[in-house]
Amino acid sequence: MMRWAHVGLNCRDQRATEEFYTRWFGYHRARAVPVGDGEILFLRNGDTYLELFPVPSEPPAPTTTADGPAQPGAVRHIAFRTDSVDALLAAMGEDAHVTLGPLDFDEVLDGWRAVWLRDPDGVVVEVGQGYRDQEAIEITERENHV
Template sequence: MTRWHHVGLNCRDQRRTEEFYTRWFGFRRARTVPVGEGEIVFLRNGDAYLELFPAGGEPGEPGEVGRADGPGRPGTVRHLAFRTESVADFLAALGDAAEITLGPLDFDDLLPSWRTVWLRDPDGTVVEVSQGFQDQGPQDQERDSTHV
């Protein structure tokens, strides 16, 4: 049996990226692994890990990156997603620490109180922050099957 372990992110400035995810998403440094003259940094939040790799260059231009909710090209990570109790409170605390790429949007017509916003981390990776999402229950599955 396998379980999901981590997402690897290429970072221009690992310290800046580490600070972003520890400050805003509750990650903490779990391990570093030396590689050449640098290191790979593992951040952990519960069972979720982010693996931060040193990388040179600049992030892609907005046209290169793609859609506001992340790139749509096969073989690329579209976005990382996190849950919060309140998107509004999260954004108030975040201030101008990150560029909002889309939203916040309400999805009340699909699921009452589901709200989401997308933003870019320091390296241009799109991050989704949502509140109110719930797994589909049996009553939802029954209702949806009558609409097919």
Template sequence: MAPTGLRWSHVGLNCTDQKTTEEFYTRYFGFSRARVVNLGDSEIVFLRRGDAYLELFAAGGTEPARPAHDDGPQAPGRMRHLAFQIDDVDAFLAGLGDAAEVTLGPLDFDDFICGWRTVWLRDPDGVIVEVSQGYEDDRSHDGSHDKDGA
């Protein structure tokens, strides 16, 4: 069973250029700066949109950047993509212009949900971002859990 008070917190992103990444998510996804934690030689930038937070770190280490393709990396232990819902994917893409590379789509999933449309794009640091319209939960699932919390 989930602990009392458990709720979603944030996704941490390693950024080649925190300012560029902040501008991308602020301009195209409606996030705004919520806090900056100064660590002396670096800082952590917190962006917020409603209850969703992104935590931006300056990238470090020597691991080579490997751009993700299509809908994101498929290797275990790697985040596949961030995902957002929007009212109109095509209008979003028109507003985005050349600010991000589309890696897959837009695709229509009308065979599953009438009006479900999705596109995947690459953010300034190579993270795949999914943007969808029209997704709805299957109403035959009421969200209840079995006795083990699964």
């Protein structure tokens, strides 16, 4: 079964983008994932999510990463949830044009796994399994240590 997961957004200022969507559109922080010197933020409103990626304010030239375009203001990828990434890839066969993964994120959340695919028009589509929101206490503790 396939379910909507999120849209990944590239942000010049993650905090400003988070404030915008929480203040005006009813989102709240569901998870913060440390990556290098920064973090990726997941915002939730009901069953919809936004995934906020930090990017330099002015990248030198248009670039595309395996998980989507890296320009500020660009939609990085769209994402869906499934019960099994491996079963989906097996069912898709040659239609699965993998750009990244499958990758396991057990160091962040046990059972979290994802693969990124390119659709016929070149849009990157992430398909993941096992994601769960972070407990509120974990988010508060992380923010206090940043």
